[in-house]
Amino acid sequence: MYQIKKIIVCLDQTEMDKTLVKFAAFIAKANQSKKIYFTNVIRNLSIPKDILAEFPNLISNMIEERKNEMKQVVAENFHPELQISSSYVVKEGQLSKKILKLANEKSADMILVGRKTSIPGSGVVSQRLARRASCSLLIVPENSQPKIKKILVPSDFSDYSKDALEEAIEIAEKSERKSEILCQNVYAVPSGYHFTGKSYEEFSQIMLEHAETNYQKFIRKIDTKSIKIKPLYTKDQDDDPVEDIIQKALEIKADIIIIGAKGRTAATALFIGSLAERLIQMNDKVPLLVTRPKGKNAGILEYILEI
Incomplete structure (x- = not known):
């Protein structure tokens, strides 16, 4: 895992900004980050040329006003004792493209975006960013609190699940081992179980034992750094x-869910896996970190920005 030295925070002039700034401060403090880019993207100015000719300073004044508004929010919600270099970036255009390009240009380690439920505004297209960013993405629901006591890591024992669990271990280490990690495997009883001559209960037990065995094989490949990891096994009843x-995260009062992006090579870089896709769509209660080894998507960025 890499250090989170450069962070991009996507602000949009709503109440969500306060939450994102607080999370940025929390992450920066834990990682001793060096630089934060507070960013606002104006979707479309659509100002006629004759108006711009009459008022040549209109755009520059508007950009400066937005920067001042961002600075005000940061001043009110960022820890003043943190000596971290900050920049305020205002762009015009399609939100995801501008953020992706900025992340690439600045070699960012993490992008922070908001997940709205009641606050007005369109917010950030998190799914598109998760697919295409060359770094990790933290999606923060409104009114979330920046704390990490319980970490839930859904796992199918794959390589990208390994990335997510290693990230959780690193986070726990930085929190002086005060964070609890729970690794959840969701297993299901196949519909054709009856062809085996086993009852539903018997085959359910077989699937559970299979999951437990796979977890032991999986965890042996990971340096847990002596941090205790609790396995959780959940039987999927409704496919x-x-x-x-999400239900388990709420039940255990998880502070964050961490899941790995599926794309690990140039050929698969646009895929984050159906599980991650649906978690981004459905989860609006718990902060979600989609991890990706830095730079995995960088080679196809020029193509992406033309889409």
Whole structure:
């Protein structure tokens, strides 16, 4: 895992900004980050040329006003004792493209975006960013509190699940081992179980034992750094593992869910996995960190920005 030295925070002039700034301060303090880019993207100015000719300073004044508004929010919600270099960036255009380009130009380690439920405004297209960013993405629901006592890591024992668990271990280490990590595997009983001659209960037990064995194989490949990791096994009753993950996160009062992006090579870089896709869509209660080894999507960025 890499250090989070450069952070991009996507602000949009709503109440969500306060929450995102607080999270940025929390992450920066834990990681001793060096630089934060507070960013606002204006979707479309659409100012006629004759108006711009009459008022040549209109755009520059508006950009300066937005920067001042961002500075005000940061001043009110960022820890003043943190000596971290900050920049205020205002762009015009399509939100995801501008953020992706900025993340690439600045070699960002993490992008912070908001997840709205009641606050007005369109917010950030988190799913598109998760697919295409060359770094990790933290999606923060409104009114979330920046604390990490309990970390839920959904796992299918794959390589990208390994990335997510290693990230959780690193976070726990930085919190002086005060964070609890729970690794959840959602298993299901296949519909054709009856062809085996086993009852539903018997085959359910077989699937559970299979999951437990796979977890032991999986955890042996990971340096846990002596941090205790508790495995959780959840039987999927309705063919919807995402509901099981969200329900478990709420049940244990998880402070964050961490899941790995599926794309690990140039050929798969646009994929984050159906589980991550649906978690981004459905989860609006718990902060969600989609991890990706830095730079994995960088090679196709020029193509992406033309889409």
